[in-house]
Amino acid sequence: xxxxxxxxxxxxxxxxxxxxxxxxxxxxxxxxxxxxxxxxxxxxxxxxxxxxxxxxxxxxxxxxxxxxxxxxxxxxxxxxxxxxxxxxxxxxxxxxxxxxxxxxxxxxxxxxxxxxxxxxxxxxxxxxxxxxxxxxxxxxxxxxxxxxxxxxxxxxxxxxxxxxxxxxxxxxxxxxxxxxxxxxxxxxxxxxxxxxxxxxxxxxxxxxxxxxxxxxxxxxxxxxxxxxxxxxxxxxxxxxxxxxxxxxxxxxxxxxxxxxxxxxxxxxxxxxxxxxxxxxxxxxxxxxxxxxxxxxxxxxxxxxxxxxxxxxxxxxxxxxxxxxxxxxxxxxxxxxxxxxxxxxxxxxxxxxxxxxxxxxxxxxxxxxxxxxxxxxxxxxxxxxxxxxxxxxxxxxxxxxxxxxxxxxxxxxxxxxxxxxxxxxxxxxxxxxxxxxxxx
Ligand code: S3P
Numbered sequence: 001x002x003x004x005x006x007x008x009x010x011x012x013x014x015x016x017x018x019x020x021x022x023x024x025x026x027x028x029x030x031x032x033x034x035x036x037x038x039x040x041x042x043x044x045x046x047x048x049x050x051x052x053x054x055x056x057x058x059x060x061x062x063x064x065x066x067x068x069x070x071x072x073x074x075x076x077x078x079x080x081x082x083x084x085x086x087x088x089x090x091x092x093x094x095x096x097x098x099x100x101x102x103x104x105x106x107x108x109x110x111x112x113x114x115x116x117x118x119x120x121x122x123x124x125x126x127x128x129x130x131x132x133x134x135x136x137x138x139x140x141x142x143x144x145x146x147x148x149x150x151x152x153x154x155x156x157x158x159x160x161x162x163x164x165x166x167x168x169x170x171x172x173x174x175x176x177x178x179x180x181x182x183x184x185x186x187x188x189x190x191x192x193x194x195x196x197x198x199x200x201x202x203x204x205x206x207x208x209x210x211x212x213x214x215x216x217x218x219x220x221x222x223x224x225x226x227x228x229x230x231x232x233x234x235x236x237x238x239x240x241x242x243x244x245x246x247x248x249x250x251x252x253x254x255x256x257x258x259x260x261x262x263x264x265x266x267x268x269x270x271x272x273x274x275x276x277x278x279x280x281x282x283x284x285x286x287x288x289x290x291x292x293x294x295x296x297x298x299x300x301x302x303x304x305x306x307x308x309x310x311x312x313x314x315x316x317x318x319x320x321x322x323x324x325x326x327x328x329x330x331x332x333x334x335x336x337x338x339x340x341x342x343x344x345x346x347x348x349x350x351x352x353x354x355x356x357x358x359x360x361x362x363x364x365x366x367x368x369x370x371x372x373x374x375x376x377x378x379x380x381x382x383x384x385x386x387x388x389x390x391x392x393x394x395x396x397x398x399x400x401x402x403x404x405x406x407x408x409x410x411x412x413x414x415x416x417x418x419x420x421x422x423x424x425x426x427x428x429x430x431x432x433x434x435x436x437x438x439x
Pocket of ligand 1: 026027028098169170171172173175196197317318341
C-alpha cells in the first residue's frame with residue numbers, strides 16, 4: 001500500500017542548474033552539541049542542522065539538565081563542565097546511531113543513571129561494539145542482547161582509561177570511547193585499523209583537549225577541561241553527494257554547492273567519482289574550526305565504471321547507496337568490495353539497494369560483502385521502492401529516477417527529515433522533478 005502523504009516520486013529531469021548551500025553536517029552538529037555540553041561556559045553554534053536526528057540529541061541533553069537556547073539563527077549551549085542530572089524519563093534517540101552511541105560514551109563516565117531507547121531501526125542495530133570497550137573501562141552498562149534498551153549506572157568514578165585496537169572502521173565506536181575517556185585519570189590509546197571520520201578528534205582539539213594522532217594511533221591524555229569557542233557547522237558532504245550525482249547523471253547540468261565540509265575521511269566519493277570521469281571541481285577551500293570547507297562545482301559527465309576496495313569503505317560509508325546509483329549510469333562493470341558495514345546501517349543497505357536497483361532494471365551481481373553493478377547510459381526505472389524506512393535509500397533512489405526512462409516512486413519519504421530537511425524543495429529549486437504522490 002502506498003502511504004499517501006509521505007510518498008514521493010522522481011521523474012526524468014535535465015539541466016539541473018543553480019548555486020546553493022546544502023543542509024549542515026549531521027555528524028558535526030551532534031558532536032558540537034554533545035561536546036559543548038561538557039565545556040566550562042557557553043558555546044555558540046552557527047548553522048546547526050535542525051533535522052530529526054540532531055533534535056533528538058538536543059532534547060536528550062535538555063533532559064539531563066543542559067540549558068540550550070536558540071538565539072536568532074544560532075544555538076547557545078550552557079556548558080556545565082560535565083555535570084549532568086539523572087533524567088526523569090528514558091532518553092529517546094529516534095533513528096540516530098550517532099546520537100545514541102556518542103551520548104552513551106559521553107555519559108558513561110559521568111556518574112549518572114540513564115535509560116536509552118530508540119525507534120524500531122535503532123533498536124535492532126548492534127551495540128556490543130561500544131558496550132565491549134566501555135565494559136573494559138569498568139563502565140556499568142546493561143543491554144538487551146547487544147541491542148537497545150540500554151541502561152547506564154553510576155559506578156562512582158571507578159572507570160579507567162584503556163589501550164584499544166579498533167577492529168572495525170567506525171567513527172561512532174572511536175568517538176564513544178574518546179568521549180568516555182575525557183574526564184578519566186590517565187592516557188587512552190586507540191589504534192585504528194582503517195581510519196574513519198575524525199570530527200570528534202578535530203573538535204576536541206579545537207576546544208583544547210590534549211589529543212594527538214600519529215599515523216593510526218590516537219592518544220588522549222585526561223582529564224580535559226574544555227573551553228568554549230564559537231563553532232560553525234559546515235554543509236554536509238553526505239547530503240551534497242545526492243546533488244553531485246544528480247548533476248553528473250542528468251543532461252546539461254551544472255550546479256555549485258557552497259560551504260560543504262570536505263573532511264578527508266568523508267570525501268572518498270569525490271576520489272572515486274573523479275576516477276569515473278566525473279566533472280567535479282573544488283574551490284574556495286578554507287579551514288573553519290579545524291574542518292576543511294569548500295565549494296563544489298559538478299557538471300553532467302560521461303561516467304565510466306570503477307573498482308572500490310575495502311580500505312576506502314570508511315571514507316565513503318554513507319555514500320555507497322548513491323555511488324551505486326552513479327555506477328548504474330556509468331559505462332562498464334563496477335565492483336565494490338568491503339561492504340559488510342552497510343548491513344548495520346539504518347537498514348541493510350546492501351540488500352535494500354540491490355533489490356531497488358534490480359527492480360529498476362539495473363544488472364547486478366550481489367555477493368556476501370561485495371556488489372557488481374553493470375552500468376548503462378539509460379536505465380528503465382518505473383519501480384516502487386521499498387526504502388525500509390532508510391533516509392539514504394529514499395534519497396538515492398529518488399536521485400536515480402531523475403535520469404531513468406520511467407519514474408521512481410518510494411514507499412515512504414518521512415525519514416528523509418532525519419538528515420536532509422527540505423530535500424524535495426532543494427532539488428526542485430535546481431530544476432529537478434520530484435513531486436508528492438497522491439492516491
Ligand atoms: C557516523 C559514523 C558512521 C556513519 C554515520 C555517522 C558518525 O557510522 O555511517 O552515518 O557521525 O560518527 P559508523 O561509525 O558506525 O561507521
